[in-house]
Amino acid sequence: MRHDRDDAERGSTLPFVLVCWLVAALMVFGAIAASDAFLEQQEVQSVCDGAALAAANRADEAAIYAGGLGAALPLTSATAQVAVAEQLGAGGSALDAWSAAADGAEVTVRCTRFVDIAFGWLFLGGQQLERTAVASARAPTSG
Secondary structure (H helix, E strand, O other): OOOOHHHHHOOOHHHHHHHHHHHHHHHHHHHHHHHHHHHHHHHHHHHHHHHHHHHHOOOOHHHHHHHOOOOEOOOOHHHHHHHHHHHHHHHOOOOOEEEEEEOOOEEEEEEEEEEOOOOHHHHOOOOOEEEEEEEEEEOEOOO
């Protein structure tokens, strides 16, 4: 009996084609998940930037009345936290955590949100992805 060489190799391309389709699908799902994570990061950064600007525009009035106005508005952590809370409350942004600190001339705001991304069940095991942004703002005065 003679075995034809084509008969011995018949069907051997099917596993290769299936693996190629699986790799292509994972690449597409990964690109979608990465895009979703990127857009979520941009949104958190935008919210954090707005909160930092709001805090930088809120000067410590007691310090202005006591010491006058210098090259920059005097900023305190207490007034920055109030301004950030008002900005985040008015904007309706859902952050899981935030903090605001001021060094007298500059405000730094840190914002964190945990989000569900597309295909997170595949890449993150069903866990949420942490998106954190930091924004700083300074409110100079014209002198």
